[in-house]
Amino acid sequence: MVETTRRQEIEDVASSLFHEHGYSGTSVRDIARALDIQGASLYAHVASKQDLLWSIVDGTAARFEAAADAATINAEPEAAEVPAERLAALVRAHVGIVTDDIERASVFIHEWRSLSTERRAEIAGRRDAYEQRFREVIADGVGAASFAPVDPVAAAAYLLTALNGLVAWYRPDRRLDPAALADAYVQLSLQALDAGMRAEVPG
Amino acid sequence: MVETTRRQEIEDVASSLFHEHGYSGTSVRDIARALDIQGASLYAHVASKQDLLWSIVDGTAARFEAAADAATINAEPEAAEVPAERLAALVRAHVGIVTDDIERASVFIHEWRSLSTERRAEIAGRRDAYEQRFREVIADGVGAASFAPVDPVAAAAYLLTALNGLVAWYRPDRRLDPAALADAYVQLSLQALDAGMRAEVPG
DNA sequence: GCTGCGGCCTAACGATCGTTAGGTTGGGAG
DNA sequence: CTCCCAACCTAACGATCGTTAGGCCGCAGC
Numbered sequence: 001m002v003e004t005t006r007r008q009e010i011e012d013v014a015s016s017l018f019h020e021h022g023y024s025g026t027s028v029r030d031i032a033r034a035l036d037i038q039g040a041s042l043y044a045h046v047a048s049k050q051d052l053l054w055s056i057v058d059g060t061a062a063r064f065e066a067a068a069d070a071a072t073i074n075a076e077p078e079a080a081e082v083p084a085e086r087l088a089a090l091v092r093a094h095v096g097i098v099t100d101d102i103e104r105a106s107v108f109i110h111e112w113r114s115l116s117t118e119r120r121a122e123i124a125g126r127r128d129a130y131e132q133r134f135r136e137v138i139a140d141g142v143g144a145a146s147f148a149p150v151d152p153v154a155a156a157a158y159l160l161t162a163l164n165g166l167v168a169w170y171r172p173d174r175r176l177d178p179a180a181l182a183d184a185y186v187q188l189s190l191q192a193l194d195a196g197m198r199a200e201v202p203g
Numbered sequence: 204m205v206e207t208t209r210r211q212e213i214e215d216v217a218s219s220l221f222h223e224h225g226y227s228g229t230s231v232r233d234i235a236r237a238l239d240i241q242g243a244s245l246y247a248h249v250a251s252k253q254d255l256l257w258s259i260v261d262g263t264a265a266r267f268e269a270a271a272d273a274a275t276i277n278a279e280p281e282a283a284e285v286p287a288e289r290l291a292a293l294v295r296a297h298v299g300i301v302t303d304d305i306e307r308a309s310v311f312i313h314e315w316r317s318l319s320t321e322r323r324a325e326i327a328g329r330r331d332a333y334e335q336r337f338r339e340v341i342a343d344g345v346g347a348a349s350f351a352p353v354d355p356v357a358a359a360a361y362l363l364t365a366l367n368g369l370v371a372w373y374r375p376d377r378r379l380d381p382a383a384l385a386d387a388y389v390q391l392s393l394q395a396l397d398a399g400m401r402a403e404v405p406g
Numbered sequence: 407g408c409t410g411c412g413g414c415c416t417a418a419c420g421a422t423c424g425t426t427a428g429g430t431t432g433g434g435a436g
Numbered sequence: 437c438t439c440c441c442a443a444c445c446t447a448a449c450g451a452t453c454g455t456t457a458g459g460c461c462g463c464a465g466c
Contacts, residue, residue, distance in 0.1 A: 037413085039454085188395045191396065
């Protein structure tokens with residue numbers, strides 16, 4: 001059986017509602033109603049509505065970061081030197097986190113702006129550091145002429161917003177399961193940088 | 204001199220605030236404060252807060268549709284048959300509308316979910332029809348083997364969310380003006396479908 | 407059998423929400 | 437000079453907001 005604490009249930013329900021109606025579009029009483037309890041009863045488990053948002057955003061940020069860490073480390077040593085391989089691993093990791101829990105990912109991607117000033121600043125920094133990983137791989141690939149010459153900042157933003165856009169349309173179904181989706185998104189992302197044949201015909 | 208009605212001013216201010224804090228995160232009194240008037244005074248110009256959102260969303264939807272119409276018509280006749288050219292025109296038109304008024308575009312892209320049920324349904328339909336244009340061009344290109352074999356639904360969603368993602372990060376500056384940005388985004392989008400060399404080496 | 411406690415309750419607080427009602431002002435048209 | 441009308445005002449409405457205070461209940465451990 002699955003051990004699910006009440007706090008986790010609350011965060012699940014909150015993620016779902018924040019995903020559907022946004023943070024300011026969701027009231028504490030809305031969350032409570034979905035759990036069949038009174039609004040005030042939530043405060044036995046949660047310090048504030050902000051605290052709830054922070055738990056979801058911070059936890060999801062950590063999962064993105066951990067997945068990116070794993071993607072850059074676990075590859076075979078020689079693959080770590082090929083920009084296309086490194087980028088493919090980053091894209092696959094990102095898509096994996098998104099499809100694994102669309103609602104939490106959506107809250108992280110869209111609702112972090114509703115955080116308090118200091119927390120919003122922290123998340124902004126962590127997001128920038130995360131995006132920097134993409135910029136560096138792209139810049140490496142451009143430098144090695146295995147990618148087409150593109151502005152790494154614009155290209156990284158292009159790729160990441162495309163991946164994040166998944167939360168706006170993807171729903172798990174049989175026609176396109178998460179594995180096939182990840183394959184398609186890796187293919188599109190590598191091709192966007194004109195990777196693939198370039199690596200084989202240098203000069 | 205520019206003829207600016209009070210109603211337009213209000214919509215400008217509302218677009219800016221909806222863009223920054225979201226529809227439910229913005230109060231009528233917030234909008235009024237930015238105009239240096241009282242909240243209740245807004246109702247001399249606006250039927251309701253929802254009406255304001257609808258004006259912005261509906262108007263921006265119309266601008267996207269008109270730009271896509273123009274992009275598919277005004278090209279030279281022979282270019283209209285080349286999927287890569289048609290897609291490039293669609294991408295350039297879309298990026299143009301976004302960069303021309305980031306705030307309104309952002310409200311259209313993100314806040315249409317806050318519309319009332321019937322209006323949300325209408326916009327959902329128009330968005331789907333708009334996305335369908337991308338799907339058809341992609342399917343044509345795949346069928347003609349000028350694009351790599353990809354799922355047109357996933358590819359169209361990938362492209363459109365990448366373009367829409369502009370509102371999350373792009374700010375007009377000198378380093379990357381709208382024209383250069385559009386060029387970069389057209390390049391990335393065409394390459395994502397592996398267009399370009401394929402058209403030259405058929406079979 | 408008592409204690410502790412997680413989990414939930416009702417009642418209420420001050421603030422803010424979208425919106426309505428009714429009145430005042432200033433400048434342009436007849 | 438008079439009239440009109442867009443633009444804005446103050447005051448207030450009922451509803452809902454996030455949150456606090458204080459109490460009740462059932463169950464596990466000593």
